[in-house]
Amino acid sequence: MKSNIPVTSLQRLPVYLNYLKTLGGDVKFISSGAIARALGMGEVLVRKDLAYTSAQGRTRVGYVLSELIAALEDYLGCNDIKNAAIIGAGGLGRALLSYGGFGNYGIELVAGFDNDSSKIGGDVAGKPILDIADLDKGIRELGVTLAVICVPVKYAQSVADRLVECGVKAILNFAPALLNVPEGCTVRNIDVAANLAVLYSMS
Amino acid sequence: MKSNIPVTSLQRLPVYLNYLKTLGGDVKFISSGAIARALGMGEVLVRKDLAYTSAQGRTRVGYVLSELIAALEDYLGCNDIKNAAIIGAGGLGRALLSYGGFGNYGIELVAGFDNDSSKIGGDVAGKPILDIADLDKGIRELGVTLAVICVPVKYAQSVADRLVECGVKAILNFAPALLNVPEGCTVRNIDVAANLAVLYSMS
Numbered sequence: 001m002k003s004n005i006p007v008t009s010l011q012r013l014p015v016y017l018n019y020l021k022t023l024g025g026d027v028k029f030i031s032s033g034a035i036a037r038a039l040g041m042g043e044v045l046v047r048k049d050l051a052y053t054s055a056q057g058r059t060r061v062g063y064v065l066s067e068l069i070a071a072l073e074d075y076l077g078c079n080d081i082k083n084a085a086i087i088g089a090g091g092l093g094r095a096l097l098s099y100g101g102f103g104n105y106g107i108e109l110v111a112g113f114d115n116d117s118s119k120i121g122g123d124v125a126g127k128p129i130l131d132i133a134d135l136d137k138g139i140r141e142l143g144v145t146l147a148v149i150c151v152p153v154k155y156a157q158s159v160a161d162r163l164v165e166c167g168v169k170a171i172l173n174f175a176p177a178l179l180n181v182p183e184g185c186t187v188r189n190i191d192v193a194a195n196l197a198v199l200y201s202m203s
Numbered sequence: 204m205k206s207n208i209p210v211t212s213l214q215r216l217p218v219y220l221n222y223l224k225t226l227g228g229d230v231k232f233i234s235s236g237a238i239a240r241a242l243g244m245g246e247v248l249v250r251k252d253l254a255y256t257s258a259q260g261r262t263r264v265g266y267v268l269s270e271l272i273a274a275l276e277d278y279l280g281c282n283d284i285k286n287a288a289i290i291g292a293g294g295l296g297r298a299l300l301s302y303g304g305f306g307n308y309g310i311e312l313v314a315g316f317d318n319d320s321s322k323i324g325g326d327v328a329g330k331p332i333l334d335i336a337d338l339d340k341g342i343r344e345l346g347v348t349l350a351v352i353c354v355p356v357k358y359a360q361s362v363a364d365r366l367v368e369c370g371v372k373a374i375l376n377f378a379p380a381l382l383n384v385p386e387g388c389t390v391r392n393i394d395v396a397a398n399l400a401v402l403y404s405m406s
Contacts, residue, residue: 010404014366015381018356040383046322076400091298096395098294101379104362105400147330153221164386170402172395176304178218184379186406188398192299192375194217195391196287197279197308199373201213 009049014105015039016050017072020065031062048069078106087159088150089114089129092174096148097124107143116196135159149173160187216310218242218336219253220275223268233267281309286346290362291353292317292332295377298307299325313345338362341370349355363390 019039020030032050036043045129047057055071057063084102086093089112097112110126113132120131130138138144139162147168151159156175162183163171173179176191217331222242239246250260259272260266277281287305289296292315300315302312315327316335323334333341341347347400350371354362359378366374367388376382379394 008400011297011373014379014394014400015392018379018394018397019381039381044207075404077404078400082403083357094294095294095298101394101396104400105396107396107399107403107406143330146403147306152394163310167406170399172399172402176217177243178222184406186402188402189218189220190353190393190398191217191304192302193304193308193310195303195393196310196373196375197217197281198213198392199375199389200310200349201278201280202210203372203387 005052009052011043012049013053013072013076015040015118016046017076020072021035022116023065027065029061029063030065030068032057034062042127044143071164076105080106081111082107082145084108084146084148085110085142085144086127086148086150087132087135087137087163088152089116089119089124090150093148094124096150097127107146109136110144114140132159135162136166139163141166145169147171149175152177153177215244215252216256217277217278219249220272220279220402221271223275226268230268232264233268233271234264235260237265253292258372266358271399276391279308283309285310285348286313287351288313288340288342288345288347289315289330289351289353290335290366291315292319292322292327293353294350297327298354300330310349310369311338313347314341315342323352335362338365339369342366342371348372350374352378354378356380 020022033043036046052073055063056067084107086096092105093112097109102109103191109127111127112129113135114129115132118165119129147163149159153175156177157179160171160179160181164181169185171187173187173189178189179187181187188199230336235250235316235370236246239249254293256274256278258266258271287310289299296315300312305312312330314330315332316338317332318335350366352359352362355397360382363374363384365383367384372388374390376390376392379391382390384390
């Protein structure tokens with residue numbers, strides 16, 4: 001879809017968007033240099049990244065702030081509603097179901113799935129917890145295209161396989177396993193403990 | 204500390220370690236080719252990455268599994284106990300305090316910090332929740348060198364500043380902000396919603 005943009009640039013676009021949204025109502029224009037200074041990045045890089053969007057910088061004044069925000073939101077699909085599900089309603093899954101930040105990116109959490117009968121039929125922050133035995137049916141009926149995996153590691157790959165079969169396009173995986181998915185689906189593995197250990201090794 | 208290894212290689216070492224630990228007791232030897240196939244990676248890359256550790260592959264048989272695991276654990280500092288704290292004991296913070304996977308990397312969660320008086324003085328999974336007003340004192344007294352930030356975005360940078368002042372070396376940040384830290388501390392920002400949006404854009 002956005003095949004012309006390097007992944008590293010794409011990953012920085014939400015960073016710009018978050019920063020720009022923090023700016024007060026008095027700010028009408030912003031230059032790539034000001035963004036770069038605020039975020040501790042190089043100005044050329046910022047300008048290159050923003051050039052992938054439809055935003056047009058103007059000589060001397062920079063970007064119109066509202067236009068730049070709109071261009072980033074458009075590029076990141078924030079205005080296209082996408083349904084997402086959280087697989088595994090343990091501590092992490094429940095925390096994510098309660099997290100309000102998905103809406104900023106047009107992501108609507110529609111359900112959680114779990115295999116615990118004491119959780120099934122209940123809800124977290126208004127999102128129903130459905131039986132993971134009905135995962136395939138639920139994902140299809142709810143039109144889920146994004147999923148976050150928060151199940152124990154031994155179930156993670158089989159859950160991912162089922163999600164892909166049901167047409168899920170993007171998976172964020174918190175189980176400490178490297179999940180393999182076929183082309184047409186993208187996965188990112190976030191092993192929190194490993195991340196922290198690696199950061200420590202780098203310091 | 205591990206300045207000779209590329210960050211991308213370092214980030215893959217926990218992936219190898221996790222995979223190797225799943226292998227049953229019958230497996231005594233493993234080749235870089237077998238690891239590469241299992242993880243869907245290139246063999247040359249695997250061999251290069253493992254060469255940063257003290258593990259020695261042997262012609263024909265590959266690595267002794269137990270030696271390779273020990274070398275990876277040694278390189279990642281899994282045998283050096285490091286104290287960590289979770290800042291912010293909301294849903295995500297509490298989920299992380301309950302997560303058992305940190306011990307695999309020698310990371311011991313010693314406390315959570317929060318500003319909510321109904322939480323302060325209590326505990327989550329046996330870890331005390333301390334008053335964030337006493338963050339500096341607590342971090343120093345407990346010898347915390349790693350921290351995970353799970354506070355609302357508007358507090359994230361000031362919390363990070365205080366952590367750095369107290370000698371914290373590595374910060375994993377779940378608040379949707381790009382935190383700036385000085386040299387001597389490393390930070391990784393994980394914005395879950397943005398990650399999911401970016402993955403979707405890539406698919």
